[in-house]
Amino acid sequence: MKRVAGGGRNMTVIGLALIGLTFALFSGCALFEDEKTAKGRKLYNHYCSHCHGESGQQGEGFNWERMPDPRPKNLASNAEMSTFSDEEIFHTVYRDMMDTSDQKVLDDENYFAVPTMPTFKYTLSEEEIWAIVGYVRTLHGMSLTYDLEGRRKELEGALQAAQAEMEQAQAVFDAAEAKAAAAQAAKEESMTEAQLENYEPEEVTLPEEEVFTAAAEKYEKAKSEFENFSKRPKKAQVSRPDLSIAEEDRTKQVKLGEQLYSEKYGCNGCHSLNDEGGLVGPALDRAGFRLNPTWIYRWILYPQAMKKHTRMPNLGISEQDARALTYYLGTLQAPKPENPIPPPE
Ligand code: HEC
Numbered sequence: 001m002k003r004v005a006g007g008g009r010n011m012t013v014i015g016l017a018l019i020g021l022t023f024a025l026f027s028g029c030a031l032f033e034d035e036k037t038a039k040g041r042k043l044y045n046h047y048c049s050h051c052h053g054e055s056g057q058q059g060e061g062f063n064w065e066r067m068p069d070p071r072p073k074n075l076a077s078n079a080e081m082s083t084f085s086d087e088e089i090f091h092t093v094y095r096d097m098m099d100t101s102d103q104k105v106l107d108d109e110n111y112f113a114v115p116t117m118p119t120f121k122y123t124l125s126e127e128e129i130w131a132i133v134g135y136v137r138t139l140h141g142m143s144l145t146y147d148l149e150g151r152r153k154e155l156e157g158a159l160q161a162a163q164a165e166m167e168q169a170q171a172v173f174d175a176a177e178a179k180a181a182a183a184q185a186a187k188e189e190s191m192t193e194a195q196l197e198n199y200e201p202e203e204v205t206l207p208e209e210e211v212f213t214a215a216a217e218k219y220e221k222a223k224s225e226f227e228n229f230s231k232r233p234k235k236a237q238v239s240r241p242d243l244s245i246a247e248e249d250r251t252k253q254v255k256l257g258e259q260l261y262s263e264k265y266g267c268n269g270c271h272s273l274n275d276e277g278g279l280v281g282p283a284l285d286r287a288g289f290r291l292n293p294t295w296i297y298r299w300i301l302y303p304q305a306m307k308k309h310t311r312m313p314n315l316g317i318s319e320q321d322a323r324a325l326t327y328y329l330g331t332l333q334a335p336k337p338e339n340p341i342p343p344p345e
Pocket residue numbers: 044047048049050051052063067070071072073074089092093112113114116117118120132133136269270278
């Protein structure tokens with residue numbers, strides 16, 4: 001009797017487990033959705049909420065008051081945000097930074113008016129940015145309709161096509177090279193010993209080589225685009241720069257650096273000078289005293305190499321621009337803050 005009763009209990013346990021499993025399987029899709037939204041929320045809170053607010057409301061993020069105009073739209077407003085397509089929202093987060101001191105950039109109506117919305121193209125994977133866009137959609141009561149799997153397939157297809165094209169170009173190049181070598185051998189064969197003595201074959205560049213090089217570059221690009229779909233972009237360690245410069249060039253570089261600071265990379269959206277500008281990163285008034293130029297150069301080119309989850313994005317800065325910015329930051333040598341003024345008696 002005892003044993004039967006025990007068996008019954010076990011059966012019940014197994015039965016419950018089965019029901020649980022079936023439920024988990026059927027609700028698998030919903031669970032997956034939630035996971036994506038949760039991932040988007042986590043990334044949004046870490047990389048966006050200081051400027052946009054946790055709920056997307058204007059004035060909510062701690063950096064809101066400190067950003068220069070024009071400030072961001074209300075991400076929680078359906079009326080404002082429903083006019084954007086999913087791709088347009090993605091683009092605002094992904095696009096390259098452009099120099100707004102250039103009139104052509106200002107005239108381009110597809111471009112933002114201000115550079116203080118940083119790019120995340122060089123910091124996060126495409127999939128992560130889409131997770132954020134999906135989360136932003138929930139802030140104004142919508143959901144992502146973009147075909148993410150279609151995008152993955154598109155990138156995969158482009159990679160396969162580029163690989164086939166490169167292999168084809170390689171075969172054509174190999175054949176052309178073999179043919180040229182055979183012609184050269186035949187020519188040397190027909191020469192006399194004396195002629196060969198002073199003979200220097202001339203360098204030939206085959207047009208097939210150029211075609212192959214172009215195809216190989218296209219393949220590398222397609223490969224990194226496919227990889228960046230699911231993986232964060234990685235770049236090689238920044239090597240130690242030689243920052244020595246003639247004094248007359250330095251003045252020019254400092255001026256350029258100052259311009260890049262606020263008109264291209266929106267550093268002022270996150271850092272303050274003389275108590276003006278953002279509060280996301282430390283004030284930079286004394287950067288020229290506190291920080292070593294080599295360190296600054298490497299940090300601004302690739303912050304994630306030094307601190308993996310820093311809120312400062314990799315802004316896709318060129319080595320040239322990083323130099324100018326480094327020289328500029330070196331000039332920021334404000335005196336130590338004075339003792340706070342004592343309260344009135
Ligand atoms: C340093 C502050 C800052 C951070 C960090 C930031 N943004 Fe922005 N964002 C802005 C500003 C400023 C604008 C307005 C740009 C404009 O109108 O030209 C903006 C614009 C936008 C827009 C377009 C709507 C509009 O106002 O034109 C979207 C969408 C957006 N940001 C999403 C994000 C997301 C998602 C993140 C995080 C991955 C993020 N932002 C991080 C400052 C920031």
